[in-house]
Amino acid sequence: MTAQLIDGNALSRETRADIARRVQTLKERGLTPGLAVILVGDDPASAVYVRNKVKACGETGMHSVLETWPASMTEAELLARIQALNSDPSIHGILVQLPLPGHMNAQKVIEAISPDKDVDGFHVASAGALMTGLPGFWPCTPHGCMKMLESIGYELRGKHAVVIGRSNIVGKPMAMMLLHKSATVTICHSATADLKAMTLQADVIVAAVGKRGLVTADMVKPGAVVLDVGMNRDEHGKLCGDVDFAGVREVAGWITPVPGGVGPMTITMLMANTLDAAEQSL
Numbered sequence: 424m425t426a427q428l429i430d431g432n433a434l435s436r437e438t439r440a441d442i443a444r445r446v447q448t449l450k451e452r453g454l455t456p457g458l459a460v461i462l463v464g465d466d467p468a469s470a471v472y473v474r475n476k477v478k479a480c481g482e483t484g485m486h487s488v489l490e491t492w493p494a495s496m497t498e499a500e501l502l503a504r505i506q507a508l509n510s511d512p513s514i515h516g517i518l519v520q521l522p523l524p525g526h527m528n529a530q531k532v533i534e535a536i537s538p539d540k541d542v543d544g545f546h547v548a549s550a551g552a553l554m555t556g557l558p559g560f561w562p563c564t565p566h567g568c569m570k571m572l573e574s575i576g577y578e579l580r581g582k583h584a585v586v587i588g589r590s591n592i593v594g595k596p597m598a599m600m601l602l603h604k605s606a607t608v609t610i611c612h613s614a615t616a617d618l619k620a621m622t623l624q625a626d627v628i629v630a631a632v633g634k635r636g637l638v639t640a641d642m643v644k645p646g647a648v649v650l651d652v653g654m655n656r657d658e659h660g661k662l663c664g665d666v667d668f669a670g671v672r673e674v675a676g677w678i679t680p681v682p683g684g685v686g687p688m689t690i691t692m693l694m695a696n697t698l699d700a701a702e703q704s705l
C-alpha cells in the first residue's frame with residue numbers, strides 16, 4: 424500500500440483563502456484583525472518563524488506589528504510591552520516567540536498576555552479551557568493536525584490514537600483534542616517502555632518528538648494515519664520529520680510530509696485564532 428498524502432500546503436492555501444474572505448468582511452465593518460509578534464534575541468530559527476507569521480498576516484489582509492528586542496531586554500520591560508499590547512485596541516492577538524533568553528521566565532511572560540489575545544493558546548486559561556471543553560484558543564500545531572484529519576473526513580470516534588510526545592504546546596493539547604473527538608488516546612514519552620507495541624495498535628499516530636527516524640515502517644499498522652509534527656535536519660541540512668517517510672508511506676493509509684505538512688497548517692491556525700479573537704472583540 425502507498426499512503427495518500429495529506430498536503431499541508433494545499434489545505435493551508437484553501438483555509439487561508441477562507442480566512443482572507445472573513446477578514447475582508449470584518450474590514451467592511453470597520454475592524455482589521457491585528458497580530459503583534461514579539462521576538463527577543465537573535466535566534467535565527469525564531470527570526471524565520473516570526474517573518475513567516477508576519478508574512479501570513481499580510482497575505483490574509485490582517486494588520487501585524489513585529490517587535491524585535493535585543494536579548495538584553497529585561498523581563499520587566501517585556502512584561503510592560505505585553506501590558507501595552509493588551510490594552511491596544513488595534514491588536515487582537517499577541518504572540519511572544521519562544522524560546523526566550525534564559526534570564527526570562529517564559530511561563531510568567533505567557534501568563535501576562537490577556538487570555539482574550541492568547542492566540543498561541545499557551546496561557547494556563549487557554550489550557551484549562553481546552554481541558555474542560557470550554558471555548559478558548561487552541562494551540563496552533565495540534566489544532567492544525569485536527570484540521571488535517573478533518574480534511575480527509577477521518578472519523579475519530581472509537582479509534583485508537585497514539586500521540587508520541589507530551590509537551591504543553593503539542594503532545595498534551597493534541598491528546599486532549601483527539602479525546603474530545605472520542606478517540607481512545609495513548610500518550611507516549613521518553614519513559615515509554617515499548618513504543619513499538621503502542622504504535623502498532625494505533626489507527627492514528629501523531630509523532631511530536633524532534634527525533635529523526637523515530638517512527639519506522641515496522642512500527643505502523645497497515646492503513647494507519649500518520650501525522651508527523653517533528654522538525655529536524657538530516658545530514659545534508661534538509662528539513663525532515665520524526666517519521667521515516669519513505670518506509671512508512673508503504674504501510675500507512677495517510678501520511679503528512681515534512682516539509683509541506685503540519686508546518687504550514689500551524690501558521691494557518693495562528694491566522695484563524697487571530698481572526699477569531701478580532702471577531703470576538705466586536
Ligand code: NAP
Nearest residue numbers: 564588589590593612613631632633652653654685686689
Ligand atoms: P519537546 O518539548 O522537546 O517534547 C518532546 C517530547 O518527546 C517529550 O515529551 C519527550 O518525552 C518525548 N520524547 C523524547 N524522546 C522520546 C522517545 N525516544 N520516545 C518517545 N518520546 C520521546 O518538543 P515539542 O516542542 O513538543 O516539539 C516536538 C517536535 O515538533 C520538535 O521537532 C519541534 O521542532 C516540532 N514542532 C513542529 C511544529 C510545526 O509547526 N511543525 C510546531 C511545534 C513543534 P519526555 O517528556 O519524557 O521528555
